[in-house]
Amino acid sequence: MVGNKQQQKQLGLLMVAALALAVAPSPAWCRELYYSNSSSSSYEESASAASRGSEGPMVTAVIVFGDSIVDPGNNNNLKTQIKANHAPYGMNFTDSIPTGRYSNGLIPTDFIVQGLKVKQLLPPYLGVELSTEDLRTGVSFASGATGYDPLTPVIVSVITLDQQLEYFGEYRKRLVAAVGEEETARIIEGALFVVCAGTDDIANTYFTTPFRSVEYDIPSYVDLLVSGADSFLDKVAALGARKIGFVGLPPIGCVPSQRTLGGGPHRNCEEKRNYAAKLFNSRMEEAIANKDPKTRTVYIDIYGILNELVVNGAKYGFTETTKGCCGSGKIEVTGLCDSRFVDVCDDVDAHVFFDSYHPTQNAYKIIVQNIFDNYLQFLLA
Ligand SMILES: *[C@@H]1O[C@H](CO)[C@@H](O)[C@H](O)[C@H]1NC(C)=O
Numbered sequence: 001m002v003g004n005k006q007q008q009k010q011l012g013l014l015m016v017a018a019l020a021l022a023v024a025p026s027p028a029w030c031r032e033l034y035y036s037n038s039s040s041s042s043y044e045e046s047a048s049a050a051s052r053g054s055e056g057p058m059v060t061a062v063i064v065f066g067d068s069i070v071d072p073g074n075n076n077n078l079k080t081q082i083k084a085n086h087a088p089y090g091m092n093f094t095d096s097i098p099t100g101r102y103s104n105g106l107i108p109t110d111f112i113v114q115g116l117k118v119k120q121l122l123p124p125y126l127g128v129e130l131s132t133e134d135l136r137t138g139v140s141f142a143s144g145a146t147g148y149d150p151l152t153p154v155i156v157s158v159i160t161l162d163q164q165l166e167y168f169g170e171y172r173k174r175l176v177a178a179v180g181e182e183e184t185a186r187i188i189e190g191a192l193f194v195v196c197a198g199t200d201d202i203a204n205t206y207f208t209t210p211f212r213s214v215e216y217d218i219p220s221y222v223d224l225l226v227s228g229a230d231s232f233l234d235k236v237a238a239l240g241a242r243k244i245g246f247v248g249l250p251p252i253g254c255v256p257s258q259r260t261l262g263g264g265p266h267r268n269c270e271e272k273r274n275y276a277a278k279l280f281n282s283r284m285e286e287a288i289a290n291k292d293p294k295t296r297t298v299y300i301d302i303y304g305i306l307n308e309l310v311v312n313g314a315k316y317g318f319t320e321t322t323k324g325c326c327g328s329g330k331i332e333v334t335g336l337c338d339s340r341f342v343d344v345c346d347d348v349d350a351h352v353f354f355d356s357y358h359p360t361q362n363a364y365k366i367i368v369q370n371i372f373d374n375y376l377q378f379l380l381a
């Protein structure tokens, strides 16, 4: 199905050029924190700002499933090209460490745990030592370039969503061993679960490889994704989740690499990708409205705010909204965004996108604030 080795390699490269974009949630009061006028928006600053408040954590833990938007480094030890554990990724992280986060600094999951006053960073489940405290307060199982279409992670050899659920089972056992069954149940019941994927399905699997587009038109491919996402939400609820934030798709056609691949000589936003994203979003919003209220599932729109940053970037201090900061900014993602081969811009904070697929820390911060402002009350109610 995926062709021979050679084809697979070429596809891998194409996919690297096309990669994924998905964002996750966070509360209203953190607007002040993040925007607290500091000219620099360093991690330390947001972090210490987040810990200044007097109230305790707003949830017991944050548990995340999904793709590169919420992956803090789970792909680092995989045999895949989809990794961000090399410079210039992390150039604005503490000590410029390229942790595997797909940005110049923090990613949405970090802003979410800070905003909820749970901790400063959400660690990956794989590849790092996790203390009992780390386990108690949650981890991310996300894997860059995975998706709801079972073919998507296979093409690029990353972790499937079902495998992420299996890792959760392992995580739960470790938590039980550390804090006991009763406390584990309390933690899971009080946790915010975040599900964020789907961009790679559309940008990579559908629009870049031939495997699905020969068989499916956009509405029927969206059907496939909706059925995958809907059943994944049921599986997360079955883990004992009581609060789930489901992150919708961004305007995929406006991401720099997708402008380059589909937007013609002027690199316009590519309308078919945007249409697919909007169709998926409206279908999921509907599906979520019909879910069993025993698990509070909230549809979180990020299409609007990212589109706003792209269209009205100047209002938010962005002067470059169509190109990434890494390399030419038109195509470089993961393996192609590598300090050994390309330079970075000297004004990363004025860019919406860091590589040609993923937002900068600055843009992520605004996106998460927007999510907190609009959805926190529903998630925590
Ligand atoms: C924010 O920055 C402006 C301009 O530097 C300054 O006038 C204002 O007092 C600052 N506000 C806060 C809350 O620090």
Ligand SMILES: *[C@@H]1O[C@H](CO)[C@@H](O)[C@H](O)[C@H]1NC(C)=O
Residues within 6 Å of the ligand: 040, 041, 042, 091, 092, 346, 348, 349
């Ligand atoms: C990010 O890092 C670059 C290069 O070291 C630096 O010029 C820039 O000011 C940093 N931005 C932030 C927000 O720390």
